[in-house]
Amino acid sequence: MAHRNxxxxxxxxxxxxxxxxxxxxxxxxxxxxxxxxEPPADTEERTRLVRTLAxxxxxxxxxxxxxxxxxxxxxxxxxxxxxxxxxALLASALILVLGALVTSLLNTSTDALSTLPIVLLAPLxxxxxxxxxxxxxxxxxxxxxxxxxVPVQVLLxxxxxVVFGLDCALALAGSAVLALVPPHLTFGPLVLSWLxxxxxxxxxxxxxxxxxxDSLFGIVVSMTLWTVLSVGxxxxxxxxxRVWWPDLTSTAARPWxxxxxxxxxxxALWSAGRTERAPGGAx
Amino acid sequence: MPSDEYLAxxxxxxxxxxxxxxxxxxxxxxxxxxxxxxxGDRELAADLAQDTFCQALRAIRQYRYPRPFKAWLYAIxxxxxxxxxxxxxxxRSFPVDGRALAGLAEDADEDALAEAAEAHxxxxxxxxxxxxQREVIALRYGEELALGEIAAVLGIPVGTVKSRxxxxxxxxxALLERQDGPSK
Numbered sequence: 001m002a003h004r005n006x007x008x009x010x011x012x013x014x015x016x017x018x019x020x021x022x023x024x025x026x027x028x029x030x031x032x033x034x035x036x037x038e039p040p041a042d043t044e045e046r047t048r049l050v051r052t053l054a055x056x057x058x059x060x061x062x063x064x065x066x067x068x069x070x071x072x073x074x075x076x077x078x079x080x081x082x083x084x085x086x087x088a089l090l091a092s093a094l095i096l097v098l099g100a101l102v103t104s105l106l107n108t109s110t111d112a113l114s115t116l117p118i119v120l121l122a123p124l125x126x127x128x129x130x131x132x133x134x135x136x137x138x139x140x141x142x143x144x145x146x147x148x149x150v151p152v153q154v155l156l157x158x159x160x161x162v163v164f165g166l167d168c169a170l171a172l173a174g175s176a177v178l179a180l181v182p183p184h185l186t187f188g189p190l191v192l193s194w195l196x197x198x199x200x201x202x203x204x205x206x207x208x209x210x211x212x213x214d215s216l217f218g219i220v221v222s223m224t225l226w227t228v229l230s231v232g233x234x235x236x237x238x239x240x241x242r243v244w245w246p247d248l249t250s251t252a253a254r255p256w257x258x259x260x261x262x263x264x265x266x267x268a269l270w271s272a273g274r275t276e277r278a279p280g281g282a283x
Numbered sequence: 284m285p286s287d288e289y290l291a292x293x294x295x296x297x298x299x300x301x302x303x304x305x306x307x308x309x310x311x312x313x314x315x316x317x318x319x320x321x322x323g324d325r326e327l328a329a330d331l332a333q334d335t336f337c338q339a340l341r342a343i344r345q346y347r348y349p350r351p352f353k354a355w356l357y358a359i360x361x362x363x364x365x366x367x368x369x370x371x372x373x374x375r376s377f378p379v380d381g382r383a384l385a386g387l388a389e390d391a392d393e394d395a396l397a398e399a400a401e402a403h404x405x406x407x408x409x410x411x412x413x414x415x416q417r418e419v420i421a422l423r424y425g426e427e428l429a430l431g432e433i434a435a436v437l438g439i440p441v442g443t444v445k446s447r448x449x450x451x452x453x454x455x456x457a458l459l460e461r462q463d464g465p466s467k
Contacts, residue, residue, distance in 0.1 A: 014424060018448050027456050032424045035409060037402035038315040039325045046310045049333050053306065053340055054299040061297035062344045075347065 008033060073158075080158040088132045092125040092167050099125075100174035104181050113185075113193040114249035118174055120230055123198040124223060126167035131205035131218030133159045153269040156210070160265070164202055171198065197248040200257035201226055203264035210268040287352035294343050306336060309353070312426065313360055319421040320364045322410025323403040331367060335360040354435040357426070361418055361436060368414075411458055416451030419444055 011033055012025070019025045099121035106117070113119055133156065171194060179187035201222050209218030226248075233245045247253060285293075285301075287308070293301030310332060317328035317335075338359050339346075346355055409417055415437075422433045430448075434441045 010427060011424060014427065018423070018445075019452055020449065024452060024456055027459060028452060031405055031408065031455065031459060032420075034401045034405035035319060035421075036425055037398060037405075038311065039318045039328065039402065040399065041311045041314075042329070045329055045333075046306065049310065049336060050303045050306050053302055053336055056337070056340060057294070057297060057299050057302055062295050072348075076349065079349065 007036065011036065076154070076158050077162060080155065081162050088129050089163070089166060092129045093170055095121050095125040096167075096170045096174050100177055103174075103178055103185075113190060114230075114247065115234065116185075116190075116193075118171070118178065119190075119194045119197075119249060122167070122171040122174075122194040123201040123226055126164060126171070126198045127201040127205035127222040127226070128219050129163045129167055130160060130202040131209040131215045131222065133163055133206060134209040134213065134215050134218070152272050156269065156272055157265075160206060164199075167198070167202070168195075171195075192251075192254070193249050196254040196257040197226075199261045200248065200264075203261035203268075207264040207268040207271075210272050288348060288350075291343065291346050291352045291355075292348060294340070295346065302340070305352075309356060310336070313356070316357065316421055316425055317360060317364060319406050319409055319425050320361075320417060321406075323406035327367075331360065331363050334363050338363065351432070351435065354432055357422070357436045358438065365414065408455065408458055408462075412451050412454055416447045416454065419447040420451045420455070423448060 008029075012029060015025045015029055015032065019028065096118070099118040102117040172191065175185075175187055175190045175194075178185050178190060204225065205218040205222035207218075208221050209215040212218065229246060229248055233247055248257060285304075287305065290301040290305050290308075294305065313332045313335060314325075314328045317331045318325055321327045321331070335356065339356055342359070346352070409420060412420065418437060419433060422428045422436060423430075428436070430441050430444050433444045437444070
């Protein structure tokens, strides 16, 4: 009885998600509940099948081979690319294109790289994308993959690589265009000015979303951090200059930012692994 | 308990106990899925389920880790069901009698018999839907698969799964109303 009630509750939840209206839910719930009832099981039939298949397997054993071939990492990346939210990637692309467009319209010299729109926007776009890796909608697909022997850390790392790689590629493309059109910014310094803060902020957002299990938290905190640091620095720079303010786009900060980004990834993966091992605790 | 995928790797290496475990784990549910797809034909569902496992075993080398095994197995079953109806041109000629109840009739009590008859009628009603909508509804409400999993089984985008689900539910409701009169 409890089992049947539980089943009906689950069916109701699915119908609430899918049906167009509460009336439709009420009308269809009884029919779908009847539909769920399994036909009578036949144990003998199943045993006969097992015997037949076992004989077939013994007669024609599949050649033993390493199941994870050389292309396994590529297949893993492909499988993870499927679950990345396309809307998030499109939004990142739009932000970066706008950033590149506005930058090209401003007649900025290479001296003021840290205030260029593309340098300010690239880390924000990437951070939002990496925070969404741990989004609830994506977790439905994660459920499928949690039943595989691939550790959740490897899955998250693959997904991180896909999202961050695409954002990097977009920002690189934008920088290449900016190097070609007037006022001809220098490609190398331009890339370096956004790469370190982008890596740092993305990994902070990723870590926070994994730790809090809430992608919105990761997005909000990383965006606030970046806004306070970049806008605050501009305000301070316009004033007396006596107040110290961290400059994440400076050359001196880059090694620290990459090191901190690496630490954030390690903490996030460690945390994801712990959650997976906790009793009954899927991430 | 080893995952399906781990067991599938075992089958690839020729382990019969892993094969038996996979059959034990999935056979009854698979018969249930095919029973719904076939409009309540228990015999046909069992035949198709057995064919599915035979085909899966023959193609086990093509199983690619880390693809979820269940989605792979159900994709084979769905294709076999489609081929059956295409070949036999019996797409709309589902049985409406109580053939599905035959296994129950001898020793089952009246409640079980009535329940089986209801399940059979529901499956027969599902059979009135177009194939795509029928598959999506059987996977969603029979197997409780998430939308992403259904998309993986049928090899279609999640958006298409949603639209087929929505159309299928609307159509089922219309069928119900035609049968019982409009709901108040």
